[in-house]
Amino acid sequence: MIMKKSLLELNESEMTELMRSVGEPTFRARQLFENLYSGKSFDDMTNIPSALRDKLKINYTDIPAKIEKKFFSKDGTVKYLFSLDDGELVEGVLMTYKYGKTLCISTQIGCRMGCVFCASGIGGLKRNLTSAEMLAEIITVNADNACGKDRAVTNVVLMGSGEPLDNFDNTERFLRLISAPYTLNISERNISLSTSGIVDGIRALADTGHKFNLTISLHAPCDEIRNKIMPINKKYDIAGVISAAKYYFEKTKRRLIFEYSLIEGINDGAENARLLCKLLKGLPCHVNLIKLNSVKGKNLRASGNDDIKEFLSILNTGGISSTLRRIMGVDIEGACGQLRRRFAGCNDTTHSDKEGEQPQHTGV
Ligand code: SAH
Ligand code: SF4
Numbered sequence: 001m002i003m004k005k006s007l008l009e010l011n012e013s014e015m016t017e018l019m020r021s022v023g024e025p026t027f028r029a030r031q032l033f034e035n036l037y038s039g040k041s042f043d044d045m046t047n048i049p050s051a052l053r054d055k056l057k058i059n060y061t062d063i064p065a066k067i068e069k070k071f072f073s074k075d076g077t078v079k080y081l082f083s084l085d086d087g088e089l090v091e092g093v094l095m096t097y098k099y100g101k102t103l104c105i106s107t108q109i110g111c112r113m114g115c116v117f118c119a120s121g122i123g124g125l126k127r128n129l130t131s132a133e134m135l136a137e138i139i140t141v142n143a144d145n146a147c148g149k150d151r152a153v154t155n156v157v158l159m160g161s162g163e164p165l166d167n168f169d170n171t172e173r174f175l176r177l178i179s180a181p182y183t184l185n186i187s188e189r190n191i192s193l194s195t196s197g198i199v200d201g202i203r204a205l206a207d208t209g210h211k212f213n214l215t216i217s218l219h220a221p222c223d224e225i226r227n228k229i230m231p232i233n234k235k236y237d238i239a240g241v242i243s244a245a246k247y248y249f250e251k252t253k254r255r256l257i258f259e260y261s262l263i264e265g266i267n268d269g270a271e272n273a274r275l276l277c278k279l280l281k282g283l284p285c286h287v288n289l290i291k292l293n294s295v296k297g298k299n300l301r302a303s304g305n306d307d308i309k310e311f312l313s314i315l316n317t318g319g320i321s322s323t324l325r326r327i328m329g330v331d332i333e334g335a336c337g338q339l340r341r342r343f344a345g346c347n348d349t350t351h352s353d354k355e356g357e358q359p360q361h362t363g364v
Contacts, residue, residue: 006132007060039143065136092137100154105137108162120161128167131174155190165201197241206251215257221275256285262303273311277318287322
């Protein structure tokens with residue numbers, strides 16, 4: 001199916017140029033941005049002449065994602081299932097904190113990185129999301145939580161399904177667009193990108209001159225373990241990832257975040273914690289420990305609470321700032337990639353139903 005481009009793909013100069021090319025005054029560009037970024041479809045843009053809307057409809061679509069379903073948690077977390085113009089489904093999760101609302105969005109349908117603990121990679125990569133589709137995840141959630149002029153979403157994390165740096169061009173365009181003053185104007189400080197360690201992408205992101213927060217999914221203190229659980233490590237080993245992370249810090253001065261999901265008997269031993277201390281010593285970073293979310297059929301289990309406590313304490317006494325990530329949304333459907341798979345009819349891979357094994361829902 002060939003999809004029409006969404007008008008949301010356009011930046012300020014492209015929209016202005018488009019208006020010029022159809023003989024419209026340039027202020028229409030600003031009007032279109034206001035309409036689009038408040039979630040309006042062409043039919044609802046009543047301040048735009050209908051002749052212009054009809055002209056635009058020939059080559060462009062408006063908002064390319066719709067909210068298909070919502071799941072509410074007792075702790076206020078809301079999980080969204082979005083449908084896209086070609087019928088594909090993606091997920092996002094809205095979390096409420098004291099400082100605002102964080103939306104975790106997807107960047108691809110599926111993922112080709114094949115990490116052994118992750119549900120998103122199970123069916124491989126289906127397709128990349130466009131920048132407009134990523135924007136539409138935020139815009140539809142804003143519209144769904146509209147309260148006057150205030151937008152609901154204050155922070156964005158790229159931690160849903162997909163590897164954002166494996167979809168670099170669309171992701172970069174998306175990041176530039178949401179942080180632009182004429183769109184959602186979300187500060188770069190409030191945007192985080194999580195990667196499995198695509199070294200070239202990390203360096204390229206640093207070179208854009210933007211200062212987004214960078215999270216690296218490390219999950220192992222040495223190549224021997226990481227090769228077993230994250231195939232991408234055979235292409236970009238830990239030394240390469242750490243060196244790219246340092247480069248990112250030098251360019252942006254943003255403290256690095258490392259994600260480390262504790263998997264029983266694989267990466268959770270005291271010796272692994274000590275190795276991790278050595279590896280990260282001197283790096284301006286924080287380690288987020290996560291209790292693994294068991295994925296059915298994967299035969300991997302979350303570490304026990306005592307092992308997690310010991311791991312955490314070795315890191316902290318070893319001078320590595322670290323916390324166990326707070327689990328939110330435990331009573332709604334499991335982590336991101338899993339929800340899409342369930343609705344796409346792939347029941348066999350859904351999460352364990354045991355409450356204690358539910359994920360921090362920002363994981364895929
Ligand atoms: N592809 C990117 C971003 C999406 S994954 C990345 O890998 O970083 C978001 C986070 O969820 C990553 O840290 C990932 O390692 C973690 N994750 C995936 N499956 C998980 C599981 N079953 N349990 C705990 N964390 C998981
Ligand atoms: Fe892809 Fe991230 Fe899942 Fe790995 S953890 S398979 S990179 S989405």
